[in-house]
Amino acid sequence: xxxxEIVTFVKIYDSIEELAIEDxxxxxxxxxxxxxxxxxxxxxxxxxxxxxxxxxxxxxxNQENAAYPSGLCAERVALFYANSEYPxxxxxxxxxxxxxxxxxxxxxxxxxxSCRQVLLESEIRFNQNIRIILVGTKSIQIIxxxxxxxxxxxxxxxxxx
Ligand code: THU
Numbered sequence: 001x002x003x004x005e006i007v008t009f010v011k012i013y014d015s016i017e018e019l020a021i022e023d024x025x026x027x028x029x030x031x032x033x034x035x036x037x038x039x040x041x042x043x044x045x046x047x048x049x050x051x052x053x054x055x056x057x058x059x060x061x062n063q064e065n066a067a068y069p070s071g072l073c074a075e076r077v078a079l080f081y082a083n084s085e086y087p088x089x090x091x092x093x094x095x096x097x098x099x100x101x102x103x104x105x106x107x108x109x110x111x112x113x114s115c116r117q118v119l120l121e122s123e124i125r126f127n128q129n130i131r132i133i134l135v136g137t138k139s140i141q142i143i144x145x146x147x148x149x150x151x152x153x154x155x156x157x158x159x160x161x
Pocket of ligand 1: 039042044046062063064071072073075110111112115
């Protein structure tokens, strides 16, 4: 038996001002996006903004439904939108933030398991790390790739095993 340790690296910033200009712009587009969420059931409005390798920025917001499981998270809306508009272009970075009934969250929240799975497939499909910027008003976290959020993952090649 071997005990294996799996480590995740997270860069933590106190403010958006500490980020590089292109990251700051991406964060601002996620902040602007939250008001386009359709979240009448949870009042948890999520904005996700993706930077593509061709320089395009696309946003997604969570879309809820009275039949709750029919809704979709902001991250997957943004990624699927990007991959359907630009099927040959890799996503380089995703910025995510949340506004709830108290305003913008102070400390960031990380993507749900299903969104991590979709991030991972996009990363593998284009052989391009996706940087993940999680945004709160008091703290910002940057994770350099989605494998770190889903280290023991299921992927395409596993289907041939
Ligand atoms: N949500 C997201 O958009 N992203 C996540 O990673 C977690 C949850 C949405 C789904 C639902 O509309 C609301 O937040 C509450 O779960």
